[in-house]
Amino acid sequence: MNLLLKLKEDFEKSTSYVTTKHDFYFNHDLNCFSTSYCLKKAGTLSMKAEELASDCASKFSSNVFELKQEKAFLNFSLKHEYFIEFLKQQFSLSQFARRVVVEYSSPNVGKPLHIGHIRSTIIGDSLKHLFRLHGNNVVSSNYLCEAGTQVATLLWSLQKFGFNESNPNELIEKYVLGNKEIEENPDYKPQVLEIVKEIEQGGGSYKELLDKVRARSIESFNEGYKKLNVSFDETLFDTDFIQKGKELVSEGLVNGLFSKDEGGEVFANLEDKGLPNLIVLRNNGTSLYSTRDLGLAELRFEKHSYDSCIIVTASEQNMHFKQVFKILELLGKDYSKNLQHIGYGLIKLPEGKMSSRKGIILTFQDVFDELRKEVLKKIEAKTYSFQEKEDISKAVAISALKFAILKSSFDKEIIFDVNKVTSFEGDTGPKLQYNLVRINSILDKASEVKDDFVLSSAEEELLTHCSLLESILLDCYENERIHPLCDYSLKLVDVFSKYYASNQVLNEPDVKLRTGRLKTIQKVKGSLELVLKVLNIPVLGKM
Known part of the structure; x- marks a missing residue:
């Protein structure tokens, strides 16, 4: 039962006053539901706030809530009978028939998974689980970028300096080397643009090298996804959407939405729409991110007919997606209203924002290894086998990483402190895992939990x-x-820790009260397991 919706429904039905879903909230200080509705609404009803509150209190009726008036404020506590029924029921979530595409992770071919990609991956994966929990038909999509100057720069560098296939860091090292060489010798830039052309035409003389880079990149990505327990329903490559993107550019040129500048670049006329113009085709006829994003949107809707398509990338791309979505709207694409971009803040190194172009990059593997080391320090004194410590350290490292990313609103930047995020006592994922281990240990030690029970105010x-x-x-x-x-x-x-420290459970002499306490702890277990399911954090047997 969704208690806020139930409270709103009971309040309106019994008092005849119309409210909004924002009028009611849970008051942690009083451990009850509250509303300041009377303060906000009294003036429009030509009443004093306390008078309106008294009128509401005299009329309110509910089989779930008890109302207590405090001057102009109304507080609602749950009835004892509710808790008895609550312990007998499973969680029942609102269900919505909706087809949703969630695009996330989306690294560039030739680059390692860095912590920015991982923020996108973790956010998108948790949204996928949240949506599926509410009945949505979700398509999880990984859109890999291999067209454009970045991959072309890598191919140019590999051709010039050689491809040491035995070096695990070969691709990023050669990319940084090639980028530095081209910055110092701008005459090489036309060679890179020629490679871009060849890639768009199927790879040409670079096809074999591109295939090697792609295969090696995907293998590396999949290793990271396996550690994160993340999977996708589809993996797409931007090279497959170049042609459709160019067709849409041609369509825009015909209807006047796009223009060519003096240098031959094609751009979308968006300034009169309150947005900067956007280049959609280079003067040599090759595509850009914008071109391919247009083609992807068109073909993706043809394939999935989605109600909503959510793209999770860094907030630096907020403007880019506003422009792309506006272009699709101006092209008359009805599905443009179903497109949404979620931008997330960056995770910074002490040197500043991550940049693989300059070689300052924090990879997923770097972060994972550091987290594991820190966890192993924390459990070093435990009498576990080597393999148990290995398994625990991996699961806790992933929990620490995911929770550190998800506990902040998506748009906020994150400073990553390995020691803090792995703490078993701070605001961390390991803290959730640890408490669930404690709860399971309590329940494992209990005898059979019977049906006859009583509850005290502490359980309630x-x-x-x-x-x-x-x-x-x-x-x-x-x-x-x-x-x-x-x-x-x-x-x-x-709240659970405070409760357990103050109340006997296994040693409670009153059998009915002990049973009530065990049932209460079972409910806490179910709540935490549901949270961890959405966050996709592993449940452990010991820590």
Whole structure:
């Protein structure tokens, strides 16, 4: 049951006053639901706020909530009978029949997965799980870029300096070397543009080399995705959308949306729409990101007929996607209204923003290795086998990374502190894993949990927090965000820890109360497991 929706429904039905879903909220200080509706609405009803509150209090009726008036404020606590029923039920989430494409990760061929790609990967993967949990038909899409000057620069460098296939860092090292060489010798730039042309025409003399680079890149990407437990329903390559993109450019030239400048570049006329003009074709006829993104949007809709298509990339591309979406709208593509871009803030190194062009890059493997080392330090004194420590360190490292990325709103920049994010006590993923291990240990030690039970106010306080989960998940779904779920989970484990420190469970002499406490802890377990399912964080047997 979504309690916020239930409260709104009961309030309107019994009082006849019309509210919005934003009028009610959970008050953590009072451990109940509250509203300041009367303060906001009294003036429009020619009433005093406290008078309106009294009128609402006299009329309010619900089989779930009890109302207590505090002057102009109304507070709603859950009835004892609700908790009894809540323990008997499974979580029931709102379901929506919607077809959604979520595009995420999308690294460039020839580059290692760096922490920026991983932020996109983790955000997109969690949104996929959130949407599927709410009944959506989700297509997870990985759009790999291999056309354009970056891959052409790499191919030029490999041809000039050789391809040492035994070097695991060969591609990024040769890219940085080639880029430096071209910056110092601009006369090489036309050679790179010729390679771009050949790639667009099927690869030409570079096809064999491009195929090697592609295969090596995909193998490396898949190793990272396996560690993250991430998979995709489709993997696409931007070279497959060049032709369709150019067809749309031709269409735009005919209807006047696009123009050619004096240098021969084709650009979209967007200034009168409040956006900068956007180049969609080079003067040599080769495509750009914009060209291929237009072709991708067209062919993707033909394939999936989606209700929504969400593209997760760095916020640096916010303007680019506003331009692309506007072009599609001006081309008369109805699906343009279903396109959405989620931009995320960058993760910075001490030197500044990551740049593989200059060789300052934090790869996923670098981060994963550092996290594992830190976790191994923390569990060094545990009497686990070598393999157990290996498995735990990997799972906790992934948890630390995912939670550190998801606990912030997507648009915020992140400074990554390995020691802090691996803590078992801070605002971290390992903290959630650790508390779930504690809960499972308690339940494993318990005898059979019987049906006859009683609850004290302590259990009801903890269950109140469990009961918020469906509302939190719906809020995340409707607003396409994850950080409120992370905030909720941290609060839940804090309330659980306080509860467990203050109340006997296994040693409680009253059998019915002990049973009630075990059932309450089972509910906390179910809540945490549902959170970890959305975050795609592994559940551990020991830590």
